Amino acid sequence: MNELTRAIWRSWDWRPEVLAPLLLLGVLFTIGWLRLRRARCAGRASVHLAAVWRLCSYWLGLLILALALVSPIETLSNQLFTMHMVQHLLLAMFAPPLIWATDPMPILMWGLPPTWRRAIGRLLFRKTAPARPLLTKLTRPVVAWLAFFIFLWGWHDANLYNLALRVEWVHDLEHLTFFVPAMLLWWHLSGAGPRLHRRRSYLTRVGFTLASVPANMFLGIAIALSDTVIYTYYETVPFRPWNISVLDDQRLGGAIMWVPGSMMYVLAVIVLVGLYLNAEERKPPLDIGRLRREGKFDAPLPARPVRKTP
Amino acid sequence: MTPFPAQRRPTRFGRRELLLLLALIWSIASGARPAVAHGGGRPQLVNHPLGDYILSVWTLPDPLRVGTAHVTVALAQTTAGGPPQAALNREVWLTVQPADGGPAQRLAVTHANAANKLYYEVDFELPSVGEWQFVIETADQPAVTAAFSAPVAPARSPYTTPLLGGLGALALVLGWAALGRRRSSP
Numbered sequence: 402m403n404e405l406t407r408a409i410w411r412s413w414d415w416r417p418e419v420l421a422p423l424l425l426l427g428v429l430f431t432i433g434w435l436r437l438r439r440a441r442c443a444g445r446a447s448v449h450l451a452a453v454w455r456l457c458s459y460w461l462g463l464l465i466l467a468l469a470l471v472s473p474i475e476t477l478s479n480q481l482f483t484m485h486m487v488q489h490l491l492l493a494m495f496a497p498p499l500i501w502a503t504d505p506m507p508i509l510m511w512g513l514p515p516t517w518r519r520a521i522g523r524l525l526f527r528k529t530a531p532a533r534p535l536l537t538k539l540t541r542p543v544v545a546w547l548a549f550f551i552f553l554w555g556w557h558d559a560n561l562y563n564l565a566l567r568v569e570w571v572h573d574l575e576h577l578t579f580f581v582p583a584m585l586l587w588w589h590l591s592g593a594g595p596r597l598h599r600r601r602s603y604l605t606r607v608g609f610t611l612a613s614v615p616a617n618m619f620l621g622i623a624i625a626l627s628d629t630v631i632y633t634y635y636e637t638v639p640f641r642p643w644n645i646s647v648l649d650d651q652r653l654g655g656a657i658m659w660v661p662g663s664m665m666y667v668l669a670v671i672v673l674v675g676l677y678l679n680a681e682e683r684k685p686p687l688d689i690g691r692l693r694r695e696g697k698f699d700a701p702l703p704a705r706p707v708r709k710t711p
Numbered sequence: 712m713t714p715f716p717a718q719r720r721p722t723r724f725g726r727r728e729l730l731l732l733l734a735l736i737w738s739i740a741s742g743a744r745p746a747v748a749h750g751g752g753r754p755q756l757v758n759h760p761l762g763d764y765i766l767s768v769w770t771l772p773d774p775l776r777v778g779t780a781h782v783t784v785a786l787a788q789t790t791a792g793g794p795p796q797a798a799l800n801r802e803v804w805l806t807v808q809p810a811d812g813g814p815a816q817r818l819a820v821t822h823a824n825a826a827n828k829l830y831y832e833v834d835f836e837l838p839s840v841g842e843w844q845f846v847i848e849t850a851d852q853p854a855v856t857a858a859f860s861a862p863v864a865p866a867r868s869p870y871t872t873p874l875l876g877g878l879g880a881l882a883l884v885l886g887w888a889a890l891g892r893r894r895s896s897p
Contacts, residue, residue: 414826476827
C-alpha cells in the first residue's frame with residue numbers, strides 16, 4: 402500500500418455528534434428487539450417483528466450512515482465529486498430502505514421504558530395526539546416527494562454546492578436535508594409504521610416509487626454528460642488523489658447518481674411487486690360453486706323490457 | 712401487538728438506565744470539537760509557492776476570534792510536469808505572532824491532528840484581538856517561508872449557543888401550547 406492510499410485509509414473523522422445518536426438508536430432498537438424476542442405472552446406478531454434479519458438490516462443501515470459521515474468517504478468528499486456522490490447515495494438511497502425495511506418504530510418503542518413509550522404515543526401517534534395533525538400534514542407523500550426533489554436539485558446548484566463545500570455547517574445542513582426527505586420518501590415506499598396516513602396498496606407504492614426515479618436520474622444524466630466543470634470548487638483543491646481530472650471526476654459522480662441511484666428504485670419496485678404477488682397468492686381461492694349458485698355468472702337482465710318497434 | 716400496552720415493568724433496562732445512556736451520549740456529543748475537518752474555513756494562501764512545494768492554508772473559525780483557532784495546511788509537489796501530488800509526512804511548522812510584536816508561538820503542524828490525513832493541521836490559542844502574523848515553513852527547506860496576516864476578533868460569548876438553543880426550545884414549546892389551545896377551543 403503506497404503512502405497516499407495509507408493516508409486515505411486513515412482519514413476517519415470520529416464525530417461524536419454523529420456517532421452518539423446512531424449508537425443510541427442502535428441500542429434502543431436492540432433492546433426493543435430483545436424484549437420482543439423474550440416476551441412469553443407474545444403471539445406471532447412479536448416473533449415476526451423480532452426476526453434476526455430485522456436486527457441485521459437495521460444495524461447495516463446505521464453502519465452505512467456512519468460510513469457515509471465519518472469514514473474516508475466523508476473526508477475525501479471535499480476533494481472528489483465522486484466521493485461526495487457516493488456519500489449522498491449512501492445517505493439517501495442505501496441507508497433509508499435498510500432501516501425502514503425493519504419496520505423500526507414498534508421495535509424502537511419497545512426499547513423505551515413503558516412510561517416513555519406511552520408518553521410518546523400520547524404526544525405523537527394516538528388519534529387524539531396534539532402533534533398528529535401537524536405531523537400528518539408535514540409528512541404527506543406529496544410533501545416528501547417534493548422536499549426530496551427540491552433539496553436534491555437545489556443543493557446541486559453550482560453556487561449552493563460550492564458554498565456547502567466551503568462552510569462546514571452548510572455541508573452538514575445539506576446532508577440533513579438530503580437524509581430527512583429521503584427517509585420520508587422511503588417511509589412511504591416501504592409502508593412501515595407509524596401509520597399516520599391512509600394505507601396505500603402495493604401498486605400505488607410501485608407508482609410512487611417510479612415517480613421518484615426522475616428526480617435522481619435526470620440530474621445524474623445532466624451532470625454526467627456536461628462538457629464543462631459545473632462545481633468549480635474542485636478546481637481550487639490543491640491536489641487530487643489518483644490524478645483524476647476535475648471533469649472526469651464530475652462525469653463519474655454524475656454516472657454514480659444516475660445508475661446506482663436509479664437502481665435502488667428499480668430494486669424497490671421489484672420487491673413491492675413481489676410482495677403484491679405474494680399477497681395475491683395468499684388470498685383464499687374463489688368459491689366458484691357458491692358464486693354460480695348465487696347467480697353471479699348469469700348474464701345481467703336488461704334494466705327495462707325491450708319494446709319491439711312497429 | 713401494540714407497543715403501548717403494558718403494565719409490566721421492565722426488569723433489565725428502565726428509565727434510569729435510559730437516562731444514564733442519554734447522559735453518556737450527551738456528554739460525548741457535547742465534547743464534540745468545532746467542525747474543522749478536511750481543510751474547511753477561510754483560504755489564506757492558495758497554491759502559493761514554498762520552495763519545491765505548492766502551499767495552501769485555511770484558518771478557522773471564520774473570522775478568527777480570541778480562543779481556539781485551527782489551521783489547515785496542504786502541501787503539494789509537482790513531479791515531471793504531471794499534476795500536483797500530495798506531499799505527505801513532511802515536517803511543517805507554523806509560527807504565530809501579533810503583528811505589533813509580542814511573544815511568538817512555534818507549533819508543529821501534523822497529520823496526527825488532521826481528520827483528512829492528506830492535510831496537516833494544528834489547534835492553538837489566540838490570546839488577544841488585533842492583527843496576527845502567520846508564518847509557515849518546512850523542516851527540509853527552512854530558508855523558504857510563506858506568510859500571511861489575519862485580524863483576530865473578540866471572543867464570542869460562551870452563552871450565545873445555549874441561549875439561542877434555549878430560545879429555540881422555548882419558541883417550540885410556546886408554539887406547541889398555542890396549537891393545543893387552538894385545537895381545544897370550540
